[in-house]
Amino acid sequence: MTTVDVGAVGKAGIAVNYRTCRFTGLRIEANAETLIKVNAVAAVVFLALGGLMGLLVALTRWPAIQLLPAEWFYLVLTGHGANVLLFWIIFFEIAVLYFASAVLLGARLATPRIAWLAFGLMIAGALMANYAVLRGDSSVMFTSYPPMMASHWFYLALIIFAVGALLAVMVFFGTLVVAKEEKTYDGSVPLVTFGAITAGIIAVFTLASGAIILIPTWLWSIGVISQIDTLMYKVVWWGMGHSSQQINVSAHVAIWYAIGAMVLGAKPLSEKVSRTAFLTYILFLQLASAHHLLAEPGMSSSWRIVNTSYMMYLAVMGSMIHGLTVPGAIEAAQRRNGFDRGIFEWLTKAPWGNPAFSGMFMSLVLFGFVGGISGVVLGTEQLNVLMHNTLYVPGHFHGTVVAGTTLAFMAMTYLVVPLIFQRDIIWPGLARLQPFLFAIGAGGISLFMMGAGTLGVARRHWDISLTDAVHAFEYPPGAYMMMALNGIFAVLASIGGILFILIVVGSILRGPRLDGTNAKLTFPLHDASREAVSKYGSHATVKLPGTIVLVGIFFAAFVLYYFVNWKYLSDLWLFR
Amino acid sequence: MAIKPPANRLWWNDPIHGVELGWIIIAFLWGLFMFFFMIAWHFIGEQNLSSETYRIRPEKYQEKVEAFAQQHQAKDQNGAPLEEKGVPVVRPPAGGDVYILARLWEFWPIIELKKGQSYRFHISSVDWQHGFSLQPTNINISVHPGYEHVINLTPTDTGTFGVICNEYCGIGHHTMTGRIRVVE
Ligand code: HEM
Ligand SMILES: [Cu+2]
Ligand SMILES: [Cu+2]
Numbered sequence: 001m002t003t004v005d006v007g008a009v010g011k012a013g014i015a016v017n018y019r020t021c022r023f024t025g026l027r028i029e030a031n032a033e034t035l036i037k038v039n040a041v042a043a044v045v046f047l048a049l050g051g052l053m054g055l056l057v058a059l060t061r062w063p064a065i066q067l068l069p070a071e072w073f074y075l076v077l078t079g080h081g082a083n084v085l086l087f088w089i090i091f092f093e094i095a096v097l098y099f100a101s102a103v104l105l106g107a108r109l110a111t112p113r114i115a116w117l118a119f120g121l122m123i124a125g126a127l128m129a130n131y132a133v134l135r136g137d138s139s140v141m142f143t144s145y146p147p148m149m150a151s152h153w154f155y156l157a158l159i160i161f162a163v164g165a166l167l168a169v170m171v172f173f174g175t176l177v178v179a180k181e182e183k184t185y186d187g188s189v190p191l192v193t194f195g196a197i198t199a200g201i202i203a204v205f206t207l208a209s210g211a212i213i214l215i216p217t218w219l220w221s222i223g224v225i226s227q228i229d230t231l232m233y234k235v236v237w238w239g240m241g242h243s244s245q246q247i248n249v250s251a252h253v254a255i256w257y258a259i260g261a262m263v264l265g266a267k268p269l270s271e272k273v274s275r276t277a278f279l280t281y282i283l284f285l286q287l288a289s290a291h292h293l294l295a296e297p298g299m300s301s302s303w304r305i306v307n308t309s310y311m312m313y314l315a316v317m318g319s320m321i322h323g324l325t326v327p328g329a330i331e332a333a334q335r336r337n338g339f340d341r342g343i344f345e346w347l348t349k350a351p352w353g354n355p356a357f358s359g360m361f362m363s364l365v366l367f368g369f370v371g372g373i374s375g376v377v378l379g380t381e382q383l384n385v386l387m388h389n390t391l392y393v394p395g396h397f398h399g400t401v402v403a404g405t406t407l408a409f410m411a412m413t414y415l416v417v418p419l420i421f422q423r424d425i426i427w428p429g430l431a432r433l434q435p436f437l438f439a440i441g442a443g444g445i446s447l448f449m450m451g452a453g454t455l456g457v458a459r460r461h462w463d464i465s466l467t468d469a470v471h472a473f474e475y476p477p478g479a480y481m482m483m484a485l486n487g488i489f490a491v492l493a494s495i496g497g498i499l500f501i502l503i504v505v506g507s508i509l510r511g512p513r514l515d516g517t518n519a520k521l522t523f524p525l526h527d528a529s530r531e532a533v534s535k536y537g538s539h540a541t542v543k544l545p546g547t548i549v550l551v552g553i554f555f556a557a558f559v560l561y562y563f564v565n566w567k568y569l570s571d572l573w574l575f576r
Numbered sequence: 577m578a579i580k581p582p583a584n585r586l587w588w589n590d591p592i593h594g595v596e597l598g599w600i601i602i603a604f605l606w607g608l609f610m611f612f613f614m615i616a617w618h619f620i621g622e623q624n625l626s627s628e629t630y631r632i633r634p635e636k637y638q639e640k641v642e643a644f645a646q647q648h649q650a651k652d653q654n655g656a657p658l659e660e661k662g663v664p665v666v667r668p669p670a671g672g673d674v675y676i677l678a679r680l681w682e683f684w685p686i687i688e689l690k691k692g693q694s695y696r697f698h699i700s701s702v703d704w705q706h707g708f709s710l711q712p713t714n715i716n717i718s719v720h721p722g723y724e725h726v727i728n729l730t731p732t733d734t735g736t737f738g739v740i741c742n743e744y745c746g747i748g749h750h751t752m753t754g755r756i757r758v759v760e
Contacts, residue, residue, distance in 0.1 A: 071747060104579050141744050147721065148704050148746060187585040191578040230705055230720045257578035268578055271587035273596050295718045297629040297699075297725030304627075313607030320603040325596060329578070381614045385625055388716040389707045389742040456711045458742035462750040466740070470661055470682060471753040473711055473738025544595050551599060555606075562610070566617075572713055574622040574730040576694060 016108045021419060022517075023525055024262065027184070028420070031112040032102030032175075036095045036420050038119055039168075040413070041508070043091035046126060047406075048501050050083025055494040058445065062487030063464060063480050070462040074139040077460060079130065081142035085401065086161065087126045092409045093199065093251050094118070094168045099416070100196035100254065101175040107184040110174030118167035125161025132157055141460060143237065146217065146228040155218035159211065166207040169200050191268050191275065192261070195254025198278040199247045206247060209239035231296060238292040246281050248401055249319065252363065252408035253278070256326045259360040259411055263351060265526035266333035269542075274325050280318030294384035304381045316376055323368045324551050330361075332542040343545045354523040355425075359411025359435035363404050366439060370446045371399030373558050383565050386572070392453025399446035402493075407439055410500050417504060418521055423511030427503055428522045434499045441493025445486050452482035454568075625717070628726040634702040637677070637724060644668070644675040645685045660686055660755070673698060676739075676754070678706040678719045680746065683739045683754025691734050691758050700724045706752065707743030716742060731758040 017030040053076045059067040060076075068076060102109045109115060131153065132138040138150035176197070179185060189197070213236040219225045257274070260266035268274045293299055334346030351357045374396040377383055387393065414431065418424055425431050457464055457479050464479060466472040513519065584590055618624050650658040650667040658665040664685045668674045670693035677684045678701040689695060699708055701721040708717045717727065739754035 070750065074744070074747065074749075139747075145705050145743070185581050187581040188587065190580050191582075229722075231723060261577040261579045265577060267583075269593040269596055270590050271582045271584075272590060273592055273600070274578075295625065295716060297627070297718070297720060297723045300627050313611055317600070317603045317607050321596070321600060324599045328593070328595065376610070380610070382617050382621060382623055382625070385623065385716055386714055388718070389709065390714070390716060454714075456709065456714045458707070458709060458740055460744040460749070461740075461742065466738075466750070466753060468751045469740075469753040470663070470751070471686070471738065471755040473740065473753060473755075476712065542593075544593075548595060555602065559606075566613075568714075569623050570621065572623050572715055573710075573732050574694075575624055575626065576622060576728045576730055 014112050018106075018108075022514075023521060024419060026103055026419075027106035028103055029108040031115070032098050032107075032109040033420055035109060035112065035115045035119065036098050036103070036416070039091050039095040039098070040416055040420075042119070042123060042126075043088050043095065043409075044413075044501060044504055046083045046087035046091060047497070049130075050080055050088055051494060051497040051501075053077075053080035053083060055490055056080075058487050058490030060462065061464075061483055063483055065487065066463070071136070071139070073462045074141075074460070075133060075136060078139050078141050079133045082129050082133065082158075083126075084406075085142060086158075087122075087129075089248060089401070089405060089409075090161075090165050091122065091126075093203075093247060094122075094165065094172075095416070096251050096255065096409075096412070097169065097172040097196050097200060098175070099420075100193045100258075101172050101179065103420075104190055104193050105176070105179040105185045107175055107179035107182060110171055110178045114167055115171045118164045118171060121164030121167065122161050123164075125157045125159070125164060128153055128157035128160065143241065144217070145237075146220070146230055146233050149221055152218060152221040155214055155221055159214050159218060162207050162210045162214070166204070169203045169207070172196070172200050188271075191271060192254045192258045194275055195250055195257065195278050198281055199250035199254065201282055202243055202246045202250060206240050206243040209236055209243065213237050213240065234293060234296065242292060245397075245400065246315075248405040250278060250281050252367070252405045253319075253322045253326070255408045255412045256322070256360055256364055257329070259356050259408075259415065260326060260330050260333065262415060262525050263354060263357045263360075264330055264333045264337065265528060266329040269325050269328050269332065273321060277318040277321040277325070280315050284315040284318075294379075294381055295388040316372075319368075319372060323364070323372070323554065324547060326364055327361075327550055328544050328547040331544050331547045335542060343549060346546055351523075353432050354414075355431045355435045356411045356414040356523060358432075359407050359414070359439070362435060362439040363407040363411060366407070366443050366446075367400060367404030368554055369557060370443060370450075371396060371401075371404050373561055374399060374446075374450060376558075377562060377565050380562075380565075383569055386565065386569055387453050389459055390453035391449045391457045391459050394459050395446050395449030395451070395453055398442060398449065403439060403442040403446055407435065407442065410438065411435060413500075413504055414523065415525075417507050417511065418514055418523075421508050421511075422514045423507050424514055424519070425503065425522050426507045426511050430499055431503050431523075434496055434503060436496075438493055438496030438500065441489050441491070441496050444489025445493060448482045448486040448489060452479055452486065455479040455482065457483070626725075626727050630724045630726070631722060632700060632724045634700070634721050637700045638702050640698075641675040641677040641684070644673070649685075650688060665757075668695060670695075672696070676708070677702060678708065678741070678752075679703050681741070681748035681752035683708070683741070683752070686755045686757070688757045688759060689731050691731050691760055694728055694730045697727045697729050698724055699727065704745045705743050706741045706745050709740050709742040710756065711738040711740060713737065718743060734758045734760055 018027050056076050059065050060073045132151050138154040140148050140150040220228050331346045339345045339349040645664050645666050648666045648668050650665045652658050666685045667688045673696045675698045701719045706719040737756045741752035
């Protein structure tokens with residue numbers, strides 16, 4: 001894949017070598033490439049570990065199996081949350097940030113030494129957190145609400161990890177500056193880089209909140225501070241916990257655009273709209289941490305309303321806009337590629353056999369329909385009381401962060417392996433199947449956990465039959481069925497997850513090398529020469545009937561589901 | 577392409593796609609509608625969680641609950657105080673205050689209410705955070721130590737209701753339950 005090698009020595013004395021990618025024409029610098037590799041590999045390792053824990057949790061919550069004893073269940077659930085939500089996602093995001101800065105802008109990575117330091121700290125933090133959890137005295141869930149106390153190793157581990165991640169984000173910003181100064185690109189940064197910048201800015205805010213809350217908590221755990229106010233903790237903790245989800249959204253939306261561009265040659269319908277939609281994430285979503293506090297004492301209604309609506313809905317609007325512009329850009333590109341018949345030929349003839357595309361598109365659909373709609377409902381001031389802390393909550397966020405973010409990251413990996421590791425994907429048949437298995441599994445666990453939550457089943461709960469409880473209470477049979485279905489779909493998702501890991505690790509180690517001159521990709525990228533000479537001029541004039549239909553279905557589902565929940569709410573006891 | 581700098585350097589002058597504009601307007605109006613609907617529910621709806629909260633020391637709260645239980649404990653036919661599995665059954669006066677104590681790992685005491693009567697529920701914890709989850713009605717409220725949350729509740733149907741804890745509170749979390757009965 002290497003055609004040009006330019007050797008130079010950077011100021012810091014670290015060699016700067018570039019190669020030009022034969023498939024994309026991108027100029028890739030060696031340090032950036034290595035750091036993308038190590039961060040991506042670390043991400044996949046923690047996904048494997050955390051995913052396995054997820055399966056154990058789901059099998060324990062399947063009433064007929066109840067695999068683990070209670071102590072182990074809470075321990076493994078804590079480990080699951082930390083390994084997947086923090087370590088898998090954030091390691092991968094660092095790789096995405098380096099990719100979107102150094103690779104897409106054709107620049108060198110700023111300060112590779114600091115990037116290595118960041119990586120080292122993150123690894124140390126992640127390992128230490130797993131050590132703390134496996135010791136058995138830190139089964140406090142990754143939210144670690146006081147006054148329940150974990151071992152001080154647990155908090156220290158998270159602080160070290162966060163400092164590492166913050167350094168890595170700084171390297172990303174440094175790389176942007178380097179690219180600008182060395183004029184490696186012309187005009188404005190690409191849309192994908194813009195999305196990554198959004199993610200980076202939110203990451204700084206998030207990690208700062210994390211430090212503000214975790215450092216005193218750590219001091220408390222070693223006895224320096226005597227008390228932590230539980231309500232204050234939740235407010236600040238969710239300043240981190242919620243905004244960090246905005247990093248995920250920004251990152252996976254940027255990936256949707258990237259995959260659309262690389263696999264289909266999609267251009268944004270209009271740069272202005274897509275960029276403004278990213279901006280709404282920065283401007284409005286941090287404050288939505290409030291929607292985690294709707295069922296807490298002492299929060300005034302006006303505070304709840306302002307923070308959950310004015311702020312949140314403007315950011316929701318951002319996601320709804322991407323929900324149109326991403327499929328819209330794909331439809332426009334496909335019509336230009338010659339699939340112009342009827343309303344849906346662009347979609348039916350899309351490269352569904354390419355796991356990068358199929359994963360990306362299913363991530364888009366599931367994020368919108370499952371994660372997005374349920375999130376708005378859950379975040380509505382009054383509706384929250386219907387599902388606060390029930391399994392509905394994990395149901396919702398497996399729709400966002402598993403079926404949405406994780407699936408998008410998996411899809412992106414099918415491009416990162418050939419382009420950065422320069423190895424082709426092995427087992428193309430299984431690779432084709434993998435995104436579907438994972439999407440069905442992840443979509444299933446999201447929906448069935450939401451269903452169980454609607455029937456009142458609690459989250460983070462070992463035994464819905466309440467065998468050892470004094471005042472036992474019978475859940476309806478439907479709740480048991482939901483938990484069994486959740487278990488079955490968890491097995492499907494896990495098979496999808498295991499396949500992903502085998503394919504990726506296998507490809508990196510044993511995949512056909514792509515650096516020879518004749519090597520071809522199993523899953524080809526967009527080839528501009530295939531574009532039909534079409535009647536379409538600028539994207540701004542393309543007709544998008546298919547996207548309009550899809551978005552119309554989405555909107556109808558949204559409105560319907562929203563009002564169904566108000567109906568449920570109106571059947572509750574009266575709050576007067 | 578989205579991975580290349582915009583072809584038009586002055587991209588902010590590019591026209592907006594008509595479909596995009598239409599969708600932005602719809603999304604914005606829908607957001608606005610949802611915003612006003614939340615406010616409207618404060619006037620048209622019966623389910624608005626109260627935010628009345630007092631700071632209280634956990635020991636003080638425990639004393640209040642114990643006094644409440646002693647004062648209103650139900651009596652059986654023979655006039656003996658009514659208990660269930662060692663937990664007092666308490667019949668607060670209609671329209672009066674109800675005190676519930678959340679602690680590792682129970683909601684204490686058992687409460688008996690009259691359907692259609694309004695009660696002032698006080699809820700707080702004396703140790704860790706807990707989650708008050710009333711089933712099968714599915715009302716879910718967080719419980720903090722040091723904060724006494726006061727909620728007005730009017731039961732609309734009769735029967736035996738379970739209270740389970742849905743905020744993780746340690747190894748006994750899944751055994752943490754309580755009971756509320758509603759009679760005609
Ligand atoms: C094989 C795939 C997965 C399965 C089967 C699975 C299953 C589950 C289940 C059953 C729960 C427990 C809900 C409860 O009892 O409260 C859970 C919790 C959770 N999962 Fe997953 N999950 C998977 C993948 C993921 C991924 C990829 C992420 C993040 C990117 C994730 C994030 C979380 C988080 C944050 C929690 C909450 C932990 C807590 O309550 O502290 N899961 N998962
Ligand atoms: Cu509890
Ligand atoms: Cu609990």
